[in-house]
Amino acid sequence: MKLKKLFKPMLASAVLALGLAGCGANEKDDNPEKATPAPEKQEEKVVNVYTARHYEADDEVFKKFTEETGIKVNVVKAEAEELIERLKREGKSTEADLFVTVDGGILANAKKNDILQPVKSEVVEKNVPAKFRDADNNWVGMATRARVIAYSKDRVKPEDLSTYEDLTSDKWKGKVLARSSTSMYNQSLLASFIELNGEKEAEKWAAGIVKNFARQPDGGDRDQAKAIAAGVGDVAIMNTYYVGLLANSEDAEERKVAEGLGVFFPNQETNGTHVNISGIGLTKYSKHPKNATKLIEYVTGKEAQEFLSANNYEFPVNEEAEKPELLKSWGEFKMQDLNFEKLGEHNQKAIAIFNKVGWK
Incomplete structure (x- = not known):
């Protein structure tokens, strides 16, 4: 199946400015008694995804995210139960930043197994209505x-x-x-x-x-x-x-x-x-939480939502996203x-x- 090209050109993302808060740390301080603040640690420009969604449309969205932000997306694909067990087994040593799966029951199981943490983002809360998010934001809907x-x-x-x-x-x-x-x-x-x-x-x-x-x-x-x-x-x-x-x-x-x-x-x-849901959650021991949150924001944004809907024929969770003609016809x-x-x-x-x- 050939993927439809629905993405519009967008300005370069501001995420490339991550870590600039610490750029003045080496300047001379006029007050010798005042300690120079340590620079904020900049995350490696990468985000690692464990996903039970095996769709070309998802891969294309991840690719576009990398083009927009410079943040590389590494993907591990397997069945949901296998990925949950892997995250439990790996614990603090896991390299996974995000867990993606279909089915609300599986997402609830991931939360129950304590492998996720709340997603803190006003952008995500704007993109995704509360009915398509976990009550504690441990997971966020990406399609229904x-x-x-x-x-x-x-x-x-x-x-x-x-x-x-x-x-x-x-x-x-x-x-x-x-x-x-x-x-x-x-x-x-x-x-x-x-x-x-x-x-x-x-x-x-x-x-x-x-x-x-x-x-x-x-x-x-x-x-x-x-x-x-x-x-x-x-x-x-x-x-x-x-x-x-x-x-x-x-x-x-x-x-x-x-x-x-x-x-x-x-x-x-x-x-x-x-109606059932596909969702994405931030892993409990994510090494790149800022990058991971940016990817959640991107996936739930209008452009990516329209692309997923037009190529995988799921319903978007973002109410601003327009559905393809086939879905409208229903x-x-x-x-x-x-x-x-x-x-x-x-x-x-x-x-x-x-x-x-x-x-x-």
């Missing part, structure tokens, strides 16, 4: 994705759709597609239902979806979309950004799959559509009013429910 109902335009009318709960009704028997219960996306979706509706209703929903499966869960979200195109099922539970990736794929067959898909935001008259929607920490709090309950109802 909605878990929606994708449907066959040929076989389903939008007016036939309404809520997640309605997918358990008899009219959808043998027509519902979803990925495995091992998917964090599905676990967090069910965790949100546990928080909003209680465990009994959440279990009832999961059992109803299993009853209406068109097939046993297989593959990722894109595979569910392809199964709709192949006529295996009529509706699928999937993240919006996968629809965008299919629609803009270099593969003609994937673009054709996207053309036949409709996007429906469920529960607009009730609790709202489930319209505005009401999202769940939910503390993202609850996704982690109810994760094990969600897994237990999936196992109980036979959602493989």
Whole structure:
């Protein structure tokens, strides 16, 4: 996938002036009894990122940040759980300055494991509304994705759709597609239902979806979309950004799959559509906290937010950022009013429910 060039030329960042506060330290002091203040230690022009987001768009944003500031971004990519364990193991000796991942539950787990520290920045607080930040600013949102109902335009009318709960009704028997219960996306979706509706209703929903499966869960979200195109099922539970990736794929067959898909935001008259978040946090033992904070400010700024949205088809957290035409075409929607920490709090309950109802 070719990345869209949405960044506009910007003036050189003021970050190159870091450490200038100490430049007068060697001047002669007229008062011999007054000690000369020690110069402020200037950070090495580098920031080290541990990330569970493996997207070309992120790499491009980091590259642009380096061009703007002269601060080199070193990236280590792995799964979120692995990175959390690595940060715990490394402790004070870690070289990581930032931790990046998807899913509010994982971000809450990182905070719980005491590997993060508060981000102190008025710029970040201006860029990112409080609803997309940890209450203590231990992590800051950088993008969101909605878990929606994708449907066959040929076989389903939008007016036939309404809520997640309605997918358990008899009219959808043998027509519902979803990925495995091992998917964090599905676990967090069910965790949100546990928080909003209680465990009994959440279990009832999961059992109803299993009853209406068109097939046993297989593959990722894109595979569910392809199964709709192949006529295996009529509706699928999937993240919006996968629809965008299919629609803009270099593969003609994937673009054709996207053309036949409709996007429906469920529960607009009730609790709202489930939304999950990607976030970035300052590590507890960061060696370059100023540089790391500048990168958080940059990633959450209008220009970078528009670039990420246009190339990864996620929703920006910065309200000043304009969404690409595809996302605009889906319209505005009401999202769940939910503390993202609850996704982690109810994760094990969600897994237990999936196992109980036979959602493989």
